[in-house]
Amino acid sequence: MTQIKPRKVLEKIKPYSPGKPIWELQEELKLDKVVKLASNENPQGPSPKGVAAISAGLADLHRYPDADTVSLKEAISKKLTVEKDQVIVTNGADELITLISEAFLDQGDEIIVPSPSFSEYDFGADLMGATVVPVPFDEGFQFNVERMIDAITDKTKLLYICSPNNPTGTYLAKAEFEKLLKAVPDHVLVVFDGAYSHYATAEDYTDGIEFVKAGYPILVLQTFSKVYGLAGLRVGFGVAPREVTQTILKVKEPFNVNSLAQAAAIAAINDDKHVEVSKESNATGAQTLYKEFSELGLSYVETMSNFVLVQLGPDAENIYQSLLEKGVIVRYGKIWGLPEYVRVTIGTEEENTFFIEKLKEVLNK
Numbered sequence: 356m357t358q359i360k361p362r363k364v365l366e367k368i369k370p371y372s373p374g375k376p377i378w379e380l381q382e383e384l385k386l387d388k389v390v391k392l393a394s395n396e397n398p399q400g401p402s403p404k405g406v407a408a409i410s411a412g413l414a415d416l417h418r419y420p421d422a423d424t425v426s427l428k429e430a431i432s433k434k435l436t437v438e439k440d441q442v443i444v445t446n447g448a449d450e451l452i453t454l455i456s457e458a459f460l461d462q463g464d465e466i467i468v469p470s471p472s473f474s475e476y477d478f479g480a481d482l483m484g485a486t487v488v489p490v491p492f493d494e495g496f497q498f499n500v501e502r503m504i505d506a507i508t509d510k511t512k513l514l515y516i517c518s519p520n521n522p523t524g525t526y527l528a529k530a531e532f533e534k535l536l537k538a539v540p541d542h543v544l545v546v547f548d549g550a551y552s553h554y555a556t557a558e559d560y561t562d563g564i565e566f567v568k569a570g571y572p573i574l575v576l577q578t579f580s581k582v583y584g585l586a587g588l589r590v591g592f593g594v595a596p597r598e599v600t601q602t603i604l605k606v607k608e609p610f611n612v613n614s615l616a617q618a619a620a621i622a623a624i625n626d627d628k629h630v631e632v633s634k635e636s637n638a639t640g641a642q643t644l645y646k647e648f649s650e651l652g653l654s655y656v657e658t659m660s661n662f663v664l665v666q667l668g669p670d671a672e673n674i675y676q677s678l679l680e681k682g683v684i685v686r687y688g689k690i691w692g693l694p695e696y697v698r699v700t701i702g703t704e705e706e707n708t709f710f711i712e713k714l715k716e717v718l719n720k
């Protein structure tokens with residue numbers, strides 16, 4: 356038995372528990388077919404240009420990657436028309452959330468998070484001994500900007516907005532976001548998580564980048580794991596005022612983004628066709644799921660993203676389990692305090708059909 360005491364704050368933290376991988380479920384239940392609609396991955400697969408770039412980079416694997424990710428930063432800054440030193444590249448956006456926390460949070464500081472949202476924000480705060488101040492959504496999981504502004508204190512350091520929000524699929528309208536930014540005092544950094552920005556189609560949606568350009572104290576976070584289909588490679592990035600990116604660089608490991616990931620991301624961000632196809636398939640899939648849910652009498656939250664939060668009622672946990680046993684992996688909502696809901700990633704046409712077929716079997720419809 357070891358007497359080595361972990362840091363006090365770790366008492367609050369449990370290791371991340373991922374959804375079951377496909378192979379595990381398949382082996383466990385001897386299933387022929389398993390469809391995973393649990394992690395909001397791109398069902399179209401990776402950007403083909405990204406895959407090609409990886410093959411080209413294999414011969415140089417004996418070299419360390421570019422610690423400064425110069426070429427990728429160039430590609431990102433060109434795509435988004437921001438300055439290169441406004442960009443920071445990380446090992447997935449998850450790493451960026453940890454780095455932001457390490458760079459800005461002292462013990463006792465506060466972060467404001469709409470609730471329910473992405474769990475990594477809380478993890479970053481817990482890790483640093485900071486306090487999470489959750490702000491519940493309004494009816495229909497709509498953001499309440501006034502309540503977020505009211506939650507700001509002298510101790511607030513970070514205020515998170517995930518738009519479209521994971522797990523609800525709802526978004527914050529541009530005018531509302533602007534109102535928030537104007538009300539936020541100087542000592543607060545607004546972190547805008549745009550992991551699903553590409554999927555948002557509402558006229559009044561903003562991906563936040565224009566507010567970085569306008570000089571607001573905001574960091575916009577994006578990822579290559581979702582629409583670009585490169586979740587297995589782990590690349591994400593942030594766009595923020597120069598002083599913010601330079602501060603975060605102080606806590607970054609030198610070689611955090613591997614060379615294959617850098618190469619693939621450069622190719623993927625310019626693969627407009629792959630992005631277009633992915634968005635179109637997602638929009639069609641959303642309509643299919645809406646129609647089927649309506650016919651089954653299930654309420655759902657209209658999504659601006661690549662997943663749908665659907666209300667299965669008091670029996671949701673059993674339905675979720677039965678779906679698992681039939682080879683469909685979705686995310687059960689209890690972790691977000693939504694025990695009557697599951698979140699289902701919009702899949703390919705075939706995956707959506709399989710999911711609906713199994714759902715009907717489980718519901719005896």
Ligand SMILES: *Cc1c(COP(=O)(O)O)cnc(C)c1O
Nearest residue numbers: 447448449473521550578580591
């Ligand atoms: C998936 C996701 C991310 C980023 O994921 P990485 O794979 O770490 O880049 C960030 N924010 C939200 C809300 C997500 O759902």
